[in-house]
Amino acid sequence: MNIHQWTRRAALLLAALTVLLSGCTTYVTTQVTAFSDWSGKDTPRTFAFTRPPDQQSNLELTAYERLVASELVAHAFHEVDSAQARYLVALAYGMRSDMVTVAEPVYYNPWPGPYWGRPLDPWGPWGPYPATYVNQSYPIFTHLLGVRITERATGKEVYNVTARNSGGESSLVRAMPYLVRSALGDFPLANGVVHTVQIPLGSTGGAANDVTVPAAPAPAPGAKAPQ
Structure with missing residues (x-):
């Protein structure tokens, strides 16, 4: 088994454990990787989004751009017309689904009844019989966001940053606010940094698992809308 296969299987196993514990999990955990040549001498921080020609009318991409724009504004960026922007920002995103099989214990107790606790019941609530294991399969969804900034x-x-998380959430839309905050919350990261971000559920500006997409900024008087 090569390194890539081992890493992928390990990630899926960790994601499966996340699904199993989702009933008590209160955080979304995201891995962030950044590559940077950010000098810090960047006044003013004006930016515009750029898209491939076949994505000009993509409404999903528009929604994600609004989330990224709000996070960039928190770092003193200002969105302007593309002809006046110092930086161009491009997004890449996606989701992949896998099935992970986990062995789970199954206990057998031939004497059902109240559990009185030790020392009255020395075997515990499951009786003296050891557990058997049954394989259970769970869907795992991996969400990805990449943000690339060019002059x-x-x-x-x-600047090029990637955020990735996995779990039982099947909606990329619901996962996106956590990806955006994780990717840009500590902007700018140093070159080659890999770290883990934990964000409490429901702390992305709306209720848990809900997305609030900021409205697009009003164009400046006389400004031409990007094509």
């Missing part, structure tokens, strides 16, 4: 004038990439 408009030169095309030079100055």
